[in-house]
Amino acid sequence: xxxxxxxxxxxxxxxxxxxxxxxxxxxxxxxxxxxxxxxxxxxxxxxxxxxxxxxxxxxxxxxxxxxxxxxxxxxxxxxxxxxxxxxxxxxxxxxxxxxxxxxxxxxxxxxxxxxxxxxxxxxxxxxxxxxxxxxxxxxxx
Amino acid sequence: xxxxxxxxxxxxxxxxxxxxxxxxxxxxxxxxxxxxxxxxxxxxxxxxxxxxxxxxxxxxxxxxxxxxxxxxxxxxxxxxxxxxxxxxxxxxxxxxxxxxxxxxxxxxxxxxxxxxxxxxxxxxxxxxxxxxxxxxxxxxxxxxxxxxxxxxxxxxxxxxxxxxxxxxxxxxxxxxxxxxxxxxxxxxxxxxxxxxxxxxxxxxxxxxxxxxxxxxxxxxxxxxxxxxxxxxxxxxxxxxxxxxxxxxxxxxxxxxxxxxxxxxxxxxxxxxxxxxxxxxxxxxxxxxxxxxxxxxxxxxxxxxxxxxxxxxxxxxxxxxxxxxxxxxxxxxxxxxxxxxxxxxxxxxxxxxxxxxxxxxxxxxxx
Ligand code: SF4
Ligand code: SF4
Ligand code: FES
Numbered sequence: 001x002x003x004x005x006x007x008x009x010x011x012x013x014x015x016x017x018x019x020x021x022x023x024x025x026x027x028x029x030x031x032x033x034x035x036x037x038x039x040x041x042x043x044x045x046x047x048x049x050x051x052x053x054x055x056x057x058x059x060x061x062x063x064x065x066x067x068x069x070x071x072x073x074x075x076x077x078x079x080x081x082x083x084x085x086x087x088x089x090x091x092x093x094x095x096x097x098x099x100x101x102x103x104x105x106x107x108x109x110x111x112x113x114x115x116x117x118x119x120x121x122x123x124x125x126x127x128x129x130x131x132x133x134x135x136x137x138x139x140x141x
Numbered sequence: 142x143x144x145x146x147x148x149x150x151x152x153x154x155x156x157x158x159x160x161x162x163x164x165x166x167x168x169x170x171x172x173x174x175x176x177x178x179x180x181x182x183x184x185x186x187x188x189x190x191x192x193x194x195x196x197x198x199x200x201x202x203x204x205x206x207x208x209x210x211x212x213x214x215x216x217x218x219x220x221x222x223x224x225x226x227x228x229x230x231x232x233x234x235x236x237x238x239x240x241x242x243x244x245x246x247x248x249x250x251x252x253x254x255x256x257x258x259x260x261x262x263x264x265x266x267x268x269x270x271x272x273x274x275x276x277x278x279x280x281x282x283x284x285x286x287x288x289x290x291x292x293x294x295x296x297x298x299x300x301x302x303x304x305x306x307x308x309x310x311x312x313x314x315x316x317x318x319x320x321x322x323x324x325x326x327x328x329x330x331x332x333x334x335x336x337x338x339x340x341x342x343x344x345x346x347x348x349x350x351x352x353x354x355x356x357x358x359x360x361x362x363x364x365x366x367x368x369x370x371x372x373x374x375x376x377x378x379x380x381x382x383x384x385x386x387x388x389x390x391x392x393x394x395x396x397x398x399x400x401x402x403x404x405x406x407x408x409x410x411x412x413x414x415x416x417x418x419x420x421x422x423x424x425x426x427x428x429x430x431x432x433x434x435x436x437x438x439x440x441x442x443x444x445x446x447x448x449x450x451x452x453x454x455x456x457x458x459x460x461x462x463x464x465x466x467x468x469x470x471x472x473x474x475x476x477x478x479x480x481x482x483x484x485x486x487x488x489x490x491x492x493x494x495x496x497x498x499x500x501x502x503x504x505x506x507x
Binding site: 048050057059067070081084085086088089090091092106136139141 | 384439507
């Protein structure tokens with residue numbers, strides 16, 4: 001029997017919001033797939049797009065960046081910068097014919113456990129429909 | 142209407158006379174220009190302070206041995222004014238570097254010209270391009286695209302300088318050998334050109350010849366871009382285009398925009414440990430070594446493409462003949478467009494990744 005495809009989603013989560021949101025989802029026993037591999041960052045703006053490319057090229061099926069809602073960044077405007085960078089990143093992917101859909105930015109506050117679970121579920125479904133990332137088996141990258 | 146000074150000498154002689162005046166009257170301490178090194182017509186950039194050496198100056202020679210914007214950033218700020226003659230794309234590169242605090246505009250008298258393009262760097266075994274020079278200058282007078290010039294120049298739309306104090310009009314000037322048109326764009330220019338002999342006129346730099354050249358180049362660019370995207374799309378496309386890359390990183394070293402002395406891609410930050418390598422190989426069954434070729438190029442595209450001024454040097458130096466600049470110009474135009482940005486247009490225009498608008502990209506973040 002063929003094994004069901006469980007995506008690997010590298011998730012950069014801001015310590016002040018999304019990471020805590022993820023905790024809350026756990027405490028509340030909300031169900032979300034084990035596809036999420038969380039990495040705690042001090043702010044979403046710590047995520048250099050190069051980290052995303054690295055994850056993508058090393059075979060991550062999806063990359064999620066979680067940050068505080070606009071206006072709520074612990075460092076004032078870090079997340080606005082993140083948003084611009086992600087916009088550029090996605091546009092470059094699109095222009096090169098790469099799958100920009102494998103990259104997602106979501107604002108999830110510390111109290112939004114349910115939103116965290118929803119984003120994880122949704123994104124996992126999206127990635128499942130895209131299938132496995134071919135970078136996994138590409139030997140030249 | 143622009144302020145124009147017409148001098149009854151060939152463009153090159155007129156500008157060298159101008160240099161002489163600047164040096165003699167101590168208005169500048171030096172002239173930064175292209176110069177002939179030897180009889181073989183080797184050419185380099187040089188800062189000339191001795192007026193007796195001005196005979197070697199060939200300011201409009203169609204060759205780019207390095208991006209002059211990058212060179213200027215390395216010796217700016219100067220204590221005393223220096224006059225520089227650089228190409229429009231080099232000037233735009235310098236503006237981008239000034240934005241990045243890699244230089245200042247103070248004490249430079251910026252002289253540029255309508256640029257008809259330059260010839261490729263001669264590599265071993267290449268035929269010298271001197272034989273094209275006479276027909277090159279004839280084409281400049283007509284406003285055509287000369288044979289033998291670099292692909293990047295053939296598709297360049299920004300061949301009229303932005304931010305020059307003085308613009309020398311070359312394209313479409315059929316009397317290039319007997320008269321020189323100098324546009325004095327700024328007060329600084331008028332100040333420096335005081336007592337320089339010439340007839341003052343009111344005229345526009347832009348002309349029907351310039352406009353038709355622009356249309357021609359836009360056409361060429363569209364064709365080139367279409368060809369590129371048809372060949373190079375998706376992950377396979379990236380592998381096709383960069384498969385030959387030997388990872389020398391020459392393209393980023395010569396790039397004026399890649400100014401970081403501690404480039405992330407030159408560091409050991411992304412090295413693979415033995416255990417990671419083993420894991421990669423066991424998953425893939427094989428691994429091209431060294432890895433991270435596409436990683437490097439994608440990274441550079443995302444970090445700096447919006448500031449690419451299209452000088453073409455990356456393609457020039459690539460030992461593997463990869464059309465690096467075609468890709469960077471194409472992607473760069475699009476990423477710049479997202480922010481209505483034109484690299485090198487205005488020193489006050491913020492680099493896109495240093496600013497934001499609260500209301501933009503609201504669709505991201507769901
Ligand atoms: S110059 Fe050419 S071979 Fe060297 S890193 Fe750049 S693309 Fe690769
Ligand atoms: S990417 Fe290439 S064409 Fe663009 S500025 Fe750098 S060297 Fe010039
Ligand atoms: S602190 Fe959470 S995004 Fe900046």
